[in-house]
Amino acid sequence: MPPARREPRYSVQDVIEIIQNGESEVEMELNDTDESDEDSDEDVCQQVDKENQPPMDRPADNYVDIEPKTNQHTMPRDGYRWLKKDFISPNTDFSGLDITGDDISLHTPLEYFQKFVSEDMIEALTQNTNEYSFQTHGTSVNTTAKEIEKVFGMYLKMGLVQMAGSRMYWETETRYSPVADVMPRNRFQSLLTSLHFVNNMTVSEAEKRDNLWKLRPWLDSFRERCLQVVPEEHNSVDEMMTITYIDVERPYVVGAYNKHVGGVDLLDSFTAKYKFPIKSRRWYMHIFWHTIILAVVNAWLLYKRDCKALKMSSKETMNRRQFQAQLASSLILVNATLQTPKRGRPSPGQGSPATQAVTSGSPLNAQKRPSKRCAHLPLDVRRDLVAHFPRKTGRGRCRHCSKGYTNTQCSKCDVRLCFSEDKNCFWDFHNQ
Known part of the structure; x- marks a missing residue:
C-alpha cells in the first residue's frame, strides 16, 4: 500500500501569493504530483516541510507553520498585476517652443560654438592645466584661456587640411602657414601633453571609482550646455535593430519615425568629417577631442536651423567646411594681439606654400608673388576692437x-x- 500523501502546508504569505496569482487548490494538487523541477519554489517548500514535519505520536494541530527560509542573495522577482481597464493614451502633442523667424537672429559661428563650450569651461580647463603641469614637471606652462582657444582653432584647421602627423604642419617640406604661424610647434605639443580637467589632489577615492573621473567635470558641463538648447519636435535617439517581413497596415507613428529616422547616423557622419586624429597616450583625450567636434557639429546644425527659419537660400548658408573654417579663424584671432616678428632674415621654407608659387619655365629658386585675394573675415574678428x-x-x-x-x-x-x-x-x- 503506497504511503498516504501529506497535505502541503503554506504560510500566510504563500496563501496571499496563491490568491493573487489566481491559482486554485486543484492546480496546486496537480503541481504537487508533478515530478518535474520546473518550479523551484515548490522544491523549496517540500524541503522545508520535511524539516518541519512533526513526530507521528503527536497531533499536527499542535504545531505552528514555519515560513520557508529564503536566500538573502536571491534577487526578488518582479511582480506584475494585470488589470482590465480602458487604455488612456498619453499626450503626445509637442510642448516645446516653435522656432519662427520673428524671434531668431543669426549669430556668428563662434557664438554658436560658445553655446556648447562656454568661457567658464575654458577658464576651468586653463586653471587645471596650469596646476597639472606644475604638479607633474615642477613648472607651470602658464597658459591662458585665449591660448587654449588658439589650440582649439589650430585643431579645427588641422581637420580641414589633414596630414599624417601633427608635426608635419611645422616641417619645412609640408609647412602649413595657417597652423604653423599661430604658435611654435614645441609650445603646441607642450599644451597638448598638459591639458587637464580636474585637480588630482582634491579628488576623493569615491570619485576615482568613476572610469571617467579625469574628464567628468568637462563632460558634465558639456552636457548641461547641450540641455539648454531648445529641442526640436522630432528627435532620433536610436535606430531600428530588428527587421520584420510581415505585411501589416502601417501606423502613423511608424511613418513619422521612418521620415525622421537617421539622426544618429547623420551625427556619426558629420563628426567623422574634418576631424584630425591627435595621438595621445591618455585614452580619455580622444573623448575630449570628440566633444569639441560634437560642439562644432551641433553649432552648425543650430546655424542651419536658424537659416531655415529665416528662409535663407542654400547659397547664403555656409556648409560644414566653411562654418568650421570661420570658427577656427575666430578662435585664433578674436581678442588676440599681434605677434612681434623676429628680427633677421627669414629662414628658407618659412613661407606658406600658398604664397610661394614657382613659375613654370623659371629656375627653381625664382618665385613670383601671387595675386592675393582677401578672404572673408569673420565678424567676430572685425568687431573685437583688439590690435x-x-x-x-x-x-x-x-x-x-x-x-x-x-x-x-x-x-x-x-x-x-x-x-x-x-x-x-x-x-x-x-x-x-
Missing part, C-alpha cells in the same frame, strides 16, 4: 566702400581702408 592698427602700405582699392583708393591698411584684418578727414572707412569697417 586693429592702421599702417601705411601700397596704394589700393578700399575694401569697405570699393570706390576710393588708399594706402592705409589694417594690421590685423590685412585689408585696405580709407582713413582721412573726409572718409573714415577704417572705423565703419570695424564697427558695422
Whole structure:
C-alpha cells in the first residue's frame, strides 16, 4: 500500500501569493504530483516541510507553520498585476517652443560654438592645466584661456587640411602657414601633453571609482550646455535593430519615425568629417577631442536651423567646411594681439606654400608673388576692437566702400581702408 500523501502546508504569505496569482487548490494538487523541477519554489517548500514535519505520536494541530527560509542573495522577482481597464493614451502633442523667424537672429559661428563650450569651461580647463603641469614637471606652462582657444582653432584647421602627423604642419617640406604661424610647434605639443580637467589632489577615492573621473567635470558641463538648447519636435535617439517581413497596415507613428529616422547616423557622419586624429597616450583625450567636434557639429546644425527659419537660400548658408573654417579663424584671432616678428632674415621654407608659387619655365629658386585675394573675415574678428592698427602700405582699392583708393591698411584684418578727414572707412569697417 503506497504511503498516504501529506497535505502541503503554506504560510500566510504563500496563501496571499496563491490568491493573487489566481491559482486554485486543484492546480496546486496537480503541481504537487508533478515530478518535474520546473518550479523551484515548490522544491523549496517540500524541503522545508520535511524539516518541519512533526513526530507521528503527536497531533499536527499542535504545531505552528514555519515560513520557508529564503536566500538573502536571491534577487526578488518582479511582480506584475494585470488589470482590465480602458487604455488612456498619453499626450503626445509637442510642448516645446516653435522656432519662427520673428524671434531668431543669426549669430556668428563662434557664438554658436560658445553655446556648447562656454568661457567658464575654458577658464576651468586653463586653471587645471596650469596646476597639472606644475604638479607633474615642477613648472607651470602658464597658459591662458585665449591660448587654449588658439589650440582649439589650430585643431579645427588641422581637420580641414589633414596630414599624417601633427608635426608635419611645422616641417619645412609640408609647412602649413595657417597652423604653423599661430604658435611654435614645441609650445603646441607642450599644451597638448598638459591639458587637464580636474585637480588630482582634491579628488576623493569615491570619485576615482568613476572610469571617467579625469574628464567628468568637462563632460558634465558639456552636457548641461547641450540641455539648454531648445529641442526640436522630432528627435532620433536610436535606430531600428530588428527587421520584420510581415505585411501589416502601417501606423502613423511608424511613418513619422521612418521620415525622421537617421539622426544618429547623420551625427556619426558629420563628426567623422574634418576631424584630425591627435595621438595621445591618455585614452580619455580622444573623448575630449570628440566633444569639441560634437560642439562644432551641433553649432552648425543650430546655424542651419536658424537659416531655415529665416528662409535663407542654400547659397547664403555656409556648409560644414566653411562654418568650421570661420570658427577656427575666430578662435585664433578674436581678442588676440599681434605677434612681434623676429628680427633677421627669414629662414628658407618659412613661407606658406600658398604664397610661394614657382613659375613654370623659371629656375627653381625664382618665385613670383601671387595675386592675393582677401578672404572673408569673420565678424567676430572685425568687431573685437583688439590690435586693429592702421599702417601705411601700397596704394589700393578700399575694401569697405570699393570706390576710393588708399594706402592705409589694417594690421590685423590685412585689408585696405580709407582713413582721412573726409572718409573714415577704417572705423565703419570695424564697427558695422
